Amino acid sequence: MKKKLALILAMCLSLSTLFTGCSAPKPEKEAGNSPAKETGDTFDGTSTDYKVALMIPGNLGDKSFFDASFEAIGLLEKEFGMKVDYVEAGRDASKYYSAYVDLCEKGYDLILTVSSNGDDALTQAAEEYPEQKFINLDGQMEEIPSNVYIMAPKNNEMSYLAGAAAALKAKELNEGVIGFVGGMDIPGINEFLVGYIEGALEINPDIKVAASYVGNFTDTAKGKENALILYNSGIPVIFAAAGQSGIGVIDGAVEKGKFVIGVDSDQAESLKDSRPDMANVIITSAIKNIPENAVTIARQAMNGEVKYGSKGFYGIKEGAVGIAENEFYEKLMTEAAREQIKELKNKVINGEIKLTDPTGLTTEEVNKIREDVRP
Incomplete structure (x- = not known):
């Protein structure tokens, strides 16, 4: 869905307050390819109508990075009531581009991904689908397409x-x-x-x-x-x-x-x-609090607050990273x-x-x- 109609633009100001009551902290600093960054359009509708997909450039079951990204799906569904689709693209990087193309053709409002494994495929897909918005929940890309936002945990x-x-x-x-x-x-x-x-x-x-x-x-x-x-x-x-x-x-x-x-x-x-x-x-x-970070950035994307074409750095202060303070931590430390x-x-x-x-x-x-x- 691409919100480019004049009617939508006229409504942006009023809709921008839709989720601000629970907006999450902003990144400490941002970097990108140019001084002026454009935000996406405010979403015209309820969060349950917002269509999101997650492209996993790897395999689930690692009990670590990719499993953490998968947990974002459940949290987004719980927080916003939205239906989040996903694709587990595996280890073969030659399949990442086709996975992105398939998602782009399905008309998602936002496509999420994680890691820099699929940066080349992401860049190619972003260039070929300039109206599609992409967010990497944990990336390091330096040459950032104008419709891509990189969350960079510290x-x-x-x-x-x-x-x-x-x-x-x-x-x-x-x-x-x-x-x-x-x-x-x-x-x-x-x-x-x-x-x-x-x-x-x-x-x-x-x-x-x-x-x-x-x-x-x-x-x-x-x-x-x-x-x-x-x-x-x-x-x-x-x-x-x-x-x-x-x-x-x-x-x-x-x-x-x-x-x-x-x-x-x-x-x-x-x-x-x-x-x-x-x-x-x-x-x-x-x-890396990837599930929580996904909620943060999805909310900002719906509000039209994401500065695509740039990178935001998120650390302990923003609640994006930390250490586990669980029963084992208390027992072993x-x-x-x-x-x-x-x-x-x-x-x-x-x-x-x-x-x-x-x-x-x-x-x-x-x-x-x-x-x-x-x-």
Whole structure:
């Protein structure tokens, strides 16, 4: 549905107040391809009439990133009463473009997606369907089409808290080294690493961080192999920023009686029924609140408030990221440690702690940060 009629334009002002009573926080800053950004049209109708689709450029069942995005469907239905369709496009990137085209042809008001896996396909579809609106709930695209909006969670902020948690757990166990297993040695994953290192150094300026990479986000066996190497060297806790490969890291922690920090969703909560042994070694998870972020941006899209062609950065202050504070966190982390992490969280929100912006770091700068704390 494309709201371009003069009648609709005349009604925009009055309709813009339809959802403002419960509007969510705006991003801290925005970046894009040009100084002037145009918002979408205010939706003419009730939220139950608003048609939304979610394109998942991967597979469900990872107990992490894609599963978190899928949870957005239920939350959007609950919050707005809307019917949300989705397509699980799998790992074959050659199928992403056709998936987008199929959704565009069906006339959705908004097409959501997650990750940068399908950026090329998204760009092509956006150019070919200029009236279609797209929002990536967790993207890193730099050259942003005029009908695409990128939500960029501040991975370094949640990872900062994860690093503090890891260092505090290591301190409790009289250890001075912690681990990190990333999916791939790429900028998006090194955002997690840089924040993790800074959080750990906040607790222990002398701490060492051993980092390794699986090489992909789907190989649980290799994830476990990487984890076992680190655990066997005496490392007590690993932050697994590796997608589905991170399940292997958790399995390694179970085998060795060690600990792990999950990523993207509350992995202990998602595993406690099917794999309680895994849940019981996850001290916390660095969480992107993707379902809640979907509600935030859908509301803004209906209000005509989204600045397409740009990117918004969302952190702890905006409620977009954080760490899991569940029963396992309370059981596996001391009260004093939890209180210290809470204080650090508040300092980030208040601006008392300024973290390194990893999006502007060169490869050489990331390498130096990594080498400076290598065991």
